[in-house]
Amino acid sequence: MPFLELDNLTKQYGHLYAVENVSLTVEQGEFISLLGPSGCGKTTTLQMIAGFVEATAGAIRLQGRDITHAPANSRGLGIVFQSYALFPHMTVAGNVSFGLEMQKVSKAERARRVDHALTLVHLDAYADRYPRELSGGQRQRVALARALVIQPPLLLLDEPLSNLDAKLREAMQFELRNIQQQVGTTTIMVTHDQAEAFSVSDRVVVMQSGKVMQIDTPYQVYEHPATDFISRFVGKTNMIPSAPGHPQRHIRPEKLRLVAAGSGRVNATVAERFFLGSQWFYHLTSDLGELTVTIPNDGSAPQAPGTVVGVQWDEANMRTLAEGRA
Numbered sequence: 001m002p003f004l005e006l007d008n009l010t011k012q013y014g015h016l017y018a019v020e021n022v023s024l025t026v027e028q029g030e031f032i033s034l035l036g037p038s039g040c041g042k043t044t045t046l047q048m049i050a051g052f053v054e055a056t057a058g059a060i061r062l063q064g065r066d067i068t069h070a071p072a073n074s075r076g077l078g079i080v081f082q083s084y085a086l087f088p089h090m091t092v093a094g095n096v097s098f099g100l101e102m103q104k105v106s107k108a109e110r111a112r113r114v115d116h117a118l119t120l121v122h123l124d125a126y127a128d129r130y131p132r133e134l135s136g137g138q139r140q141r142v143a144l145a146r147a148l149v150i151q152p153p154l155l156l157l158d159e160p161l162s163n164l165d166a167k168l169r170e171a172m173q174f175e176l177r178n179i180q181q182q183v184g185t186t187t188i189m190v191t192h193d194q195a196e197a198f199s200v201s202d203r204v205v206v207m208q209s210g211k212v213m214q215i216d217t218p219y220q221v222y223e224h225p226a227t228d229f230i231s232r233f234v235g236k237t238n239m240i241p242s243a244p245g246h247p248q249r250h251i252r253p254e255k256l257r258l259v260a261a262g263s264g265r266v267n268a269t270v271a272e273r274f275f276l277g278s279q280w281f282y283h284l285t286s287d288l289g290e291l292t293v294t295i296p297n298d299g300s301a302p303q304a305p306g307t308v309v310g311v312q313w314d315e316a317n318m319r320t321l322a323e324g325r326a
């Protein structure tokens, strides 16, 4: 029996299918991300699991129990939403303790569990502060501690890091993954950020227009995207023309190498280059069309615009969109 099962879950608003026949099985302890562009139905799917939005059709089963129409507060889930604000008049400890008070947990047990949850998110020294005295990242960690302290069977995260600046966001991604691995709580996160989904998840559910397009490990989604749309949505790609009647071929920018003109598979001219710190990013023009190439900044001199170079790749890294599908 799967831990969580979405069975043809559907949400209709009038004629619009916000979510259409989404089916997914999640094992206990898994970290799953729902990834897709704005409006693809990620949040609506999560809200149906949380019980804040009523499904039009389909079923949600948690540990074998049908919770499709159960009231949100009876589901006992841990929830961290972007807009799920902390109580401003309560201390950090008070915020984390609140859910336990609602559950009538004894005072001693509450103190122990709050302490444990705050240690988990590295905020044990901040128990007596108020939310206004914390940074954005610290506040998000309080929200996470507040969700985890009730030991929910399922943790739901909706863009939990989107209010944080890029550096903090990256640090929190790793922290989120570490905390989830420590506590082992089955987690579903909504994000439109590919790097975020990849860095924390066991599996990624890619959605488009209310439908599931692919469910796979981050590696498989990146290396073997099921559709043209996914290949472009998760990172950049180069579409390589193929003979008429043959499937579309594509290759990732980091799988291309620049070599001396005449010694690659095709010659190309450097149109533009950008310095990204850890790598160089090139736009080239070639007989195959425009090519995008990323080269690690290993200290060697970059190619200047206007230079004619050769472009090389391993055929094993060339993908067709039908490839990798069972």
Ligand SMILES: Nc1ncnc2c1ncn2[C@@H]1O[C@H](COP(=O)(O)OP(=O)(O)OP(=O)(O)O)[C@@H](O)[C@H]1O
Residues within 6 Å of the ligand: 013, 016, 017, 018, 019, 036, 037, 038, 039, 040, 041, 042, 043, 044, 045, 192
């Ligand atoms: N209450 C509502 N009434 C009518 N349409 C809605 C409602 N909520 C969502 N929708 C529509 O359903 C579709 C899916 O919305 P949803 O919020 O699930 O997308 P999302 O993938 O989470 O997008 P975002 O990343 O922008 O939050 C959108 O077209 C949206 O406009």
